[in-house]
Amino acid sequence: MKIAVCFKVVPDDQDILVNSDRSLDYSKAQQIVSTYDLNAIEVAAQLASTHEASLVALTAGSALIDSSKLKKGVLSRGVDELFMIADDACTNMDALATAAALADLVTKNGGFDLIICGDGSADNFARQVDVQLAAKLGLPVVTSASKLAIEAGALVVERSLEDVIEVVRVSMPAVVSVTPDAALPRIPGMKEIVAAGKKPSEVQASGSSVVSALEVLDCRAPEQVARKLQVIDASQDGAIEQFVAALKAAV
Amino acid sequence: MKTLVFAERSEAAIRLAAGARTVANEVVLVLIGELPATVGSADKIIHIALPTGEVYDNAADTVNAVFDSEAPDLVLIESTRHLRVIAGKLAAHVGTSVITDVIEFDGSTPVSMYFGGVAHRKLKASGVSILTIGPSVFSDVPATEVAPESAVIEEAAWVAPSAALELLEVRPIEKSGVDLFGADVVVAAGRGFAEESDLELARDLCSKLNAGLGCSRPLTEGLDWLPTEAYIGVSGQMLEPKVYIAVGISGQMQHMVGCNRAETIFAINKDKNAPIFKQCDYGLVGDLKTLLPALSAAL
Ligand SMILES: Cc1cc2nc3c(=O)[nH]c(=O)nc-3n(C[C@H](O)[C@H](O)[C@H](O)COP(=O)(O)OP(=O)(O)OC[C@H]3O[C@@H](n4cnc5c(N)ncnc54)[C@H](O)[C@@H]3O)c2cc1C
Numbered sequence: 018m019k020i021a022v023c024f025k026v027v028p029d030d031q032d033i034l035v036n037s038d039r040s041l042d043y044s045k046a047q048q049i050v051s052t053y054d055l056n057a058i059e060v061a062a063q064l065a066s067t068h069e070a071s072l073v074a075l076t077a078g079s080a081l082i083d084s085s086k087l088k089k090g091v092l093s094r095g096v097d098e099l100f101m102i103a104d105d106a107c108t109n110m111d112a113l114a115t116a117a118a119l120a121d122l123v124t125k126n127g128g129f130d131l132i133i134c135g136d137g138s139a140d141n142f143a144r145q146v147d148v149q150l151a152a153k154l155g156l157p158v159v160t161s162a163s164k165l166a167i168e169a170g171a172l173v174v175e176r177s178l179e180d181v182i183e184v185v186r187v188s189m190p191a192v193v194s195v196t197p198d199a200a201l202p203r204i205p206g207m208k209e210i211v212a213a214g215k216k217p218s219e220v221q222a223s224g225s226s227v228v229s230a231l232e233v234l235d236c237r238a239p240e241q242v243a244r245k246l247q248v249i250d251a252s253q254d255g256a257i258e259q260f261v262a263a264l265k266a267a268v
Numbered sequence: 269m270k271t272l273v274f275a276e277r278s279e280a281a282i283r284l285a286a287g288a289r290t291v292a293n294e295v296v297l298v299l300i301g302e303l304p305a306t307v308g309s310a311d312k313i314i315h316i317a318l319p320t321g322e323v324y325d326n327a328a329d330t331v332n333a334v335f336d337s338e339a340p341d342l343v344l345i346e347s348t349r350h351l352r353v354i355a356g357k358l359a360a361h362v363g364t365s366v367i368t369d370v371i372e373f374d375g376s377t378p379v380s381m382y383f384g385g386v387a388h389r390k391l392k393a394s395g396v397s398i399l400t401i402g403p404s405v406f407s408d409v410p411a412t413e414v415a416p417e418s419a420v421i422e423e424a425a426w427v428a429p430s431a432a433l434e435l436l437e438v439r440p441i442e443k444s445g446v447d448l449f450g451a452d453v454v455v456a457a458g459r460g461f462a463e464e465s466d467l468e469l470a471r472d473l474c475s476k477l478n479a480g481l482g483c484s485r486p487l488t489e490g491l492d493w494l495p496t497e498a499y500i501g502v503s504g505q506m507l508e509p510k511v512y513i514a515v516g517i518s519g520q521m522q523h524m525v526g527c528n529r530a531e532t533i534f535a536i537n538k539d540k541n542a543p544i545f546k547q548c549d550y551g552l553v554g555d556l557k558t559l560l561p562a563l564s565a566a567l
Contacts, residue, residue: 030383030384030386030520030521030522031520033383033386035386039387041386041387111365112356112359112365112366113359113360113363113364113365114365116360139383139384140382140383141368141382142368142369142381142384142502142503143365143366143368143369144352144368145352145355145356145359145365145366145368147356148352148353148355148356148357148360149356149359149360149365151431152356152357152360152361153360155430155431156431157431157432157433158325158353158431159433160349160352160353161349173436176349177441178348178349178350178441179348179349180440180441181438181439181440181441182437182438182439182440182441183323183435183437183438184435184436184437184438184439185323185433185434185435185436186433186434186436187432187433187434197489198489198490201490229365230359230363230364230365230393230394230395231364231365231367231391231392231393231394232391232392232393232394233389233390233391234377234389234390234391234392235389235390236382236387236388236389236390237387237388238386238387238388239385239387239388241528241547242528242529244533244547244548244549245548245549245550246545246546246548246549246551247549247550247551248535248540248545248548248550248551248552248553249551249552249553250540250553250554251552251553251554251555251558251559252554256552257552257559257562257563257566258566260534260550260552260563261563261566261567263532263534263549263550264477264511264513264534264550264563264567265567267510267511267531267532267534267549268452268453268477268510268511
């Protein structure tokens with residue numbers, strides 16, 4: 018059996034700065050694997066190990082994502098092999114374009130029984146690539162999976178919806194996106210990180226032209242509500258009394 | 269302009285239909301599965317009856333057929349987990365991407381959050397716009413509730429799904445009963461709480477202030493110390509209490525968008541450089557383990 022897991026590389030939002038015109042400055046932000054995709058990788062790694070399947074990680078993005086540290090980071094999490102499209106034509110793709118690029122990788126490196134995606138990426142959090150990828154590949158898709166098992170060649174998936182748990186069965190191959198609570202990401206040890214350096218990874222060219230349907234007209238930090246910003250050290254004389262007085266006045 | 273509206277729940281069917289009316293002269297409401305008791309006012313309702321035992325998502329091919337025959341200029345879809353699948357399949361069918369979780373819409377330019385609220389983006393789709401949007405975006409628009417029977421209902425012909433899911437079981441999620449929307453004062457606990465037992469300190473403060481206890485995401489997801497309904501932020505609850513007291517919370521934007529419309533924000537954090545101190549009215553720098561008992565005693 019062959020399993021693929023898709024992940025997205027995004028700038029670390031803790032280091033995104035806001036310019037004076039409220040546009041964003043990413044220059045200090047490292048490229049990292051989007052938070053919830055780590056959970057997806059973990060789900061895939063556990064399934065692969067239970068079913069003695071091979072696990073391939075797939076991603077597409079700008080030329081920036083082709084970093085050995087990043088690739089090692091992914092390959093140290095139970096992943097056997099990594100394929101990426103790292104091309105500036107793939108900067109800031111929307112769901113339609115991302116799905117097309119990932120579908121290229123799936124087709125080229127072929128024959129996956131199961132393709133796992135995360136719940137949503139830290140930047141867009143559109144939660145659409147799973148559905149669009151499945152549509153592009155002509156496969157069924159199950160979203161919001163908090164549990165999944167392979168039983169008699171089919172997938173049995175528990176979906177955590179707003180008010181109910183819905184249990185469905187779907188034939189393979191299929192695309193499944195998992196919620197963050199489906200599995201907690203491992204913390205790779207030294208041994209895994211060293212071994213990751215020897216695992217195969219390949220940067221491939223994008224086969225088709227990448228066209229996003231969405232255009233970003235404007236992207237700015239929202240105006241913040243003016244706050245009083247009265248911050249005091251608790252060890253200062255009367256600090257607690259002042260804080261309590263403000264609290265009593267506010268409630 | 270013609271707008272197609274999809275809603276899974278009654279409130280959204282009412283609000284989104286009313287919102288659609290402010291931007292379009294023709295509103296068609298599409299409802300999948302059992303009809304709710306009340307819906308919004310539309311020129312026509314298209315009902316997609318789900319065959320027994322069919323998963324909601326399997327209606328996607330029927331939805332695509334409805335879209336093709338109605339040829340709308342705009343599609344507004346309630347942002348639920350089921351409907352996001354329907355939306356995505358429709359977008360793939362049309363050759364576009366969905367503009368998701370729209371927080372503002374003036375009829376032409378939808379606004380969505382980026383990085384959980386770090387920025388707001390104005391987006392434009394080539395061709396027809398498909399938006400997922402919550403009922404609260406149109407909370408100021410006067411809405412009329414009608415019984416579906418009093419509207420023109422058209423039954424859509426079921427199109428057999430091409431990539432079907434098989435339904436095995438549906439069971440209700442047991443809710444904790446935590447409801448922070450009614451609370452004037454909310455105390456929110458973050459990862460600064462080293463142990464679950466320390467939450468007692470926050471509970472004591474809550475009882476002094478008659479406050480609800482909420483938290484940041486890590487305390488429900490991963491740690492499981494508090495129920496899902498208690499976490500505040502872009503993917504949890506979005507609150508507007510009178511007073512918000514963030515304890516041991518760093519102030520990441522994904523959390524702050526859930527509370528930054530509070531009237532007054534208080535923060536307790538041992539790190540004087542924590543981002544929360546740039547977003548609060550009153551901040552106290554120190555260890556929550558000593559400060560919470562001191563505050564409870566003084567109140
Ligand atoms: C797509 C996406 C969606 C997300 N949605 C949400 C969401 O809806 N809600 C949400 O909350 N998060 C969300 N997150 C996570 C968010 O980015 C942050 O990781 C999270 O809010 C951090 O929680 P925290 O502030 O409790 O923890 P941390 O960031 O770890 O902060 C802990 C703070 O506690 C302080 N502290 C430690 N010990 C003490 C002590 N003894 N006394 C006082 N202070 C102490 C520290 O100085 C630190 O500032 C989301 C993330 C992503 C990627």
